[in-house]
Amino acid sequence: DIVMTQSPDSLAVSLGERATINCKSSQSVLYSSNNKNYLAWYQQKPGQPPKLLIYWASTRESGVPDRFSGSGSGTDFTLTISSLQAEDVAVYYCQQYYSTPPFTFGPGTKVDIK
Amino acid sequence: EVQLVQSGAEVKKPGESLKISCKGSGYSFTSYWIGWVRQMPGKGLEWMGIIYPGDSDTRYSPSFQGQVTISADKSISTAYLQWSSLKASDTAMYYCARHKPGLVPGGMDVWGQGTTVTVSS
Numbered sequence: 001d002i003v004m005t006q007s008p009d010s011l012a013v014s015l016g017e018r019a020t021i022n023c024k025s026s027q028s029v030l031y032s033s034n035n036k037n038y039l040a041w042y043q044q045k046p047g048q049p050p051k052l053l054i055y056w057a058s059t060r061e062s063g064v065p066d067r068f069s070g071s072g073s074g075t076d077f078t079l080t081i082s083s084l085q086a087e088d089v090a091v092y093y094c095q096q097y098y099s100t101p102p103f104t105f106g107p108g109t110k111v112d113i114k
Numbered sequence: 115e116v117q118l119v120q121s122g123a124e125v126k127k128p129g130e131s132l133k134i135s136c137k138g139s140g141y142s143f144t145s146y147w148i149g150w151v152r153q154m155p156g157k158g159l160e161w162m163g164i165i166y167p168g169d170s171d172t173r174y175s176p177s178f179q180g181q182v183t184i185s186a187d188k189s190i191s192t193a194y195l196q197w198s199s200l201k202a203s204d205t206a207m208y209y210c211a212r213h214k215p216g217l218v219p220g221g222m223d224v225w226g227q228g229t230t231v232t233v234s235s
Contacts, residue, residue, distance in 0.1 A: 001176065040221035042159075049209050049228055050151075050159065055221035093159055097213075097220060102175035103149070105159040 002026050002096050004106035012114040019081040021109045023094035028074045031098070038098035041070055041079045044108075045090045053092075054079065081111070089113060116140040118148075118210055118226035125232045126200050133196035134229045136210030143191035144168035147213040149222060150184060150195050154206045164219060165193055200233045207231075 003026040013019040029038045037057035042050040052061045054070035057077055067082045081088055094106040121135040136148065149164040163174040167186040174184070186193040193210055207228045214220030 038218065038220075042222075044159075049211075049225035050222070051225070052221050052223045055214060055223075061221075061223065091158075095159075095161070095221070097218060099218060101161070101164060101173040102177070103161045103164075103219070104175075105151075105161060108158045 001102055002029065002098060002104055004094055004096060004104050006092075006094060006106040006109050008109060009107075010110040010112065012112045013081075013084045014114045015086065016083050017114075019084050019088070019111055021079045021092050021094075021111070023072075023077040023079070023106050025075045025077075025096050025098075029096045029098040030074050037073050037077070038096055039070075039072075039077050040095045040097065041068075042093045042095065042105075043088075043090045044093065050093065084111070084113070086113060116212075116224050118212060118224055120208075120210060120226040120229045123230040123232070125234070127235055128202055128233055129199050130233075131196070131198050132200055132231065133194050134208060134231070136193045136195075136226050138191045138193070138212070141212075144188050146215055147219040148186065148193040149211050149213055149219070150182075150193075151209045151211060151222075152178075152206045153209065153228075162195070164213065167191075167193065200231075202233050202235075204231060205233050 007022045039057040041054040044050040058070045091108045097103040147164045150162040152160040162178045165172045167188045210226040211222035212224040
């Protein structure tokens, strides 16, 4: 199985500042045949189900604010919130969906306001 | 509106059986993989398995293989997650979610509201 790790475990950022979350997979999730990274990012607020933010590592889901962006390829990925808003306080998870299941999640990164 | 609506909270005793449901609407239920995700109290997300309602093709995470059964009834656009003998460690929130379509199931773009399962003697 592909193991996903995230760093940091948590971070506190001032309103309007940048938040950066890293995700690493134990093997590449890049499909050479289509040059797509099979990596998604989710946001989960307390008491709510997760919400898809980013898929194919960098494609924003419809309706997601453009302050959220995803980057990276192969085994190393980043979710960036360019200007943190109060409503962005949440836990963020990466997930790989490369080839055969299981489609494992990372352990999560908690984002708070400083 | 595309949505997944899950069955209500359950309180069970160890050893009892349980089947929870996830009903899709607003889209072609048979054309998208449906996955199940566990979230234990205060913990992260664990991907359990998926089913393609069109042909009932089912895949499990090794961690959950043999522990649960995933099924679907496409005639009523409903997917199921069931246990034959619950344990206290099955206490968790369970989410169903639709995978984006593709040769390989994609990101999970529509989520149910979750079903809380509590197993206690």
